[in-house]
Amino acid sequence: MQDDIALVRAAQAPSALSSPAPPPVIDIPTEDAFSVIVQLQDFRHHKLWRGQRLVHSGGHRHGDMAITDLREQWRCQHLSDYDNVRLQLPRATIEQLSDEGGRRIGGLRQVQTIRDPVVWHLLHAMLPALNGAANDSDTVFLDTVTMALHTHLAQRYGGQPVARGGGGGRLASWQQLRAREYMLSHLSQRLTLAEIASQCGLSRAHFARAFKHSFGLPPHAWLQQQRVELACRLLREGEKGMTAIALECGFSDQSHFSRVFKQIKGMGPAAWMRMSP
Known part of the structure; x- marks a missing residue:
C-alpha cells in the first residue's frame, strides 16, 4: 500500500529564505491525484494560485490540513519556513481502495484550511518512518495506518458511507x-x-x-506479539546473541527489537531474562 500512496515530510529552514531576492513561484506538477498536506508547525506566510487566480495569501496554523485536486493548475510561493507532511493519493488508488471499502468514489472534496484530529493522529503514528527510520518500522503497521487514513479521508471528504459496526465478518x-x-x-x-x-x-x-x-488484534499487533514470543523462546535457549535473535524474529536491529519487546512485555529483553525462571 505504501507504493500506492506517496507520503513524505517536507521542511524548509529559515536560512533558506535569507536571500534578499523574493522566493520563486513554484509550479506544482499536474497529476491525476489529490494532495493532502498537514502542517507540523505554524506556516506564517505563503501564497497559492489556482491557474492565474490568487486563492490564498497568509499562513496556516500548526495542525491545519489542506486537500487539493492536482488535476488543476496550482502554483505556490513559500514566504516563511515550514514543516509539513504531504500525502499524495492517485485517483486510481482512491477508486481501488474505496471499492475495497464497499463503494467506489472518484475523488475528495477540496479544502484549504481545516483541522482534522483523526488525520493528525494517524500521520503522527507514521512520523518515525518519514523521519528516516523506515527500516525500524513494521511494514504491516504502516500499511494498516495508511489504509485507515485513506478510509477516513474517503468517508469524510469523499462521501463514502461509514461501514456499519457489528460482530460479524470473521475469517473462515x-x-x-x-x-x-x-x-x-x-x-x-x-x-x-x-x-x-x-x-x-x-x-x-x-x-x-x-x-x-x-x-x-489488528494484523500488525498480532504479528509483533508472535515475533516477541519467538524471541522469548530463543532467549531461553541461550544459544544466540541479541542481534541474531532480533534479525531472526523480523526486527531491523537490536535497538528496534528492544523497543518492541519492552512495549509488549513491559521491560527490555535483558531485564526479562533476569526475571525469567
Whole structure:
C-alpha cells in the first residue's frame, strides 16, 4: 500500500529564505491525484494560485490540513519556513481502495484550511518512518495506518458511507489457519498487508477487519506479539546473541527489537531474562 500512496515530510529552514531576492513561484506538477498536506508547525506566510487566480495569501496554523485536486493548475510561493507532511493519493488508488471499502468514489472534496484530529493522529503514528527510520518500522503497521487514513479521508471528504459496526465478518476457519501459518512462517521477513490478505483471497480492507474480529488484534499487533514470543523462546535457549535473535524474529536491529519487546512485555529483553525462571 505504501507504493500506492506517496507520503513524505517536507521542511524548509529559515536560512533558506535569507536571500534578499523574493522566493520563486513554484509550479506544482499536474497529476491525476489529490494532495493532502498537514502542517507540523505554524506556516506564517505563503501564497497559492489556482491557474492565474490568487486563492490564498497568509499562513496556516500548526495542525491545519489542506486537500487539493492536482488535476488543476496550482502554483505556490513559500514566504516563511515550514514543516509539513504531504500525502499524495492517485485517483486510481482512491477508486481501488474505496471499492475495497464497499463503494467506489472518484475523488475528495477540496479544502484549504481545516483541522482534522483523526488525520493528525494517524500521520503522527507514521512520523518515525518519514523521519528516516523506515527500516525500524513494521511494514504491516504502516500499511494498516495508511489504509485507515485513506478510509477516513474517503468517508469524510469523499462521501463514502461509514461501514456499519457489528460482530460479524470473521475469517473462515481455513482463512484463519492460512493467515496464521503464513505469518508465523515469515516472521523474519518484512510482510505487507496485501500479501497476507492474498493468502485468504481477500482485499486488504476486508482482511484487516475480519482478522481483528477473529484474533482480537489488528494484523500488525498480532504479528509483533508472535515475533516477541519467538524471541522469548530463543532467549531461553541461550544459544544466540541479541542481534541474531532480533534479525531472526523480523526486527531491523537490536535497538528496534528492544523497543518492541519492552512495549509488549513491559521491560527490555535483558531485564526479562533476569526475571525469567
